[in-house]
Amino acid sequence: EAQVTQNPRYLITVTGKKLTVTCSQNMNHEYMSWYRQDPGLGLRQIYYSMNVEVTDKGDVPEGYKVSRKEKRNFPLILESPSPNQTSLYFCASSFQGAGYTQYFGPGTRLTVL
Amino acid sequence: AQSVAQPEDQVNVAEGNPLTVKCTYSVSGNPYLFWYVQYPNRGLQFLLKYITGDNLVKGSYGFEAEFNKSQTSFHLKKPSALVSDSALYFCAVRDAVVSNAGNMLTFGGGTRLMVKP
Numbered sequence: 001e002a003q004v005t006q007n008p009r010y011l012i013t014v015t016g017k018k019l020t021v022t023c024s025q026n027m028n029h030e031y032m033s034w035y036r037q038d039p040g041l042g043l044r045q046i047y048y049s050m051n052v053e054v055t056d057k058g059d060v061p062e063g064y065k066v067s068r069k070e071k072r073n074f075p076l077i078l079e080s081p082s083p084n085q086t087s088l089y090f091c092a093s094s095f096q097g098a099g100y101t102q103y104f105g106p107g108t109r110l111t112v113l
Numbered sequence: 114a115q116s117v118a119q120p121e122d123q124v125n126v127a128e129g130n131p132l133t134v135k136c137t138y139s140v141s142g143n144p145y146l147f148w149y150v151q152y153p154n155r156g157l158q159f160l161l162k163y164i165t166g167d168n169l170v171k172g173s174y175g176f177e178a179e180f181n182k183s184q185t186s187f188h189l190k191k192p193s194a195l196v197s198d199s200a201l202y203f204c205a206v207r208d209a210v211v212s213n214a215g216n217m218l219t220f221g222g223g224t225r226l227m228v229k230p
Contacts, residue, residue, distance in 0.1 A: 042203060042222040099145055099164040100207060104157040
């Protein structure tokens, strides 16, 4: 089944404790993105990747890192999480042939205390 | 810079009545436009998109949207609403030219659709 998977789905952590949210897609898509969803603000793009080893900042990259060492994986790293990073995070993948239609993962709800 | 506006936080409609969820956009070049739906505690599901061609786009679950270049709008419509259509709807835009947008997809703030029996 074609899908985007994220882990963990739920995470409660404390300020400053490094964490990684994994994202994997099995559709061989070249593009992958991370978004955060906050009430009233919609989805805002954090980082995106146009292919392996090619990443770029989105609208709200501060406090986040990403890497794209393999085509299928695009982990999101919070080196020192803060409470303002409490949010719902979505990973997505897309490819040019589908007009860049984004295929979303199920989401990761992160709470930073 | 590209942007999307969804002017209504919530739209209320009675079951069986037509519904419209509004979206206006701004891009420097030609737009690729998308509608996504989010059901409670779920991820986003693709509904429909406009890339080029016919201004009226038909999508999943009986939804359609009309691209209006002069009004820079892409309103989502359905002739007869169902209670099960109640969800959060997002409009999104990207520039058709990759060099203008990279893979930037900009979302609106979302509109909650409430369909009452």
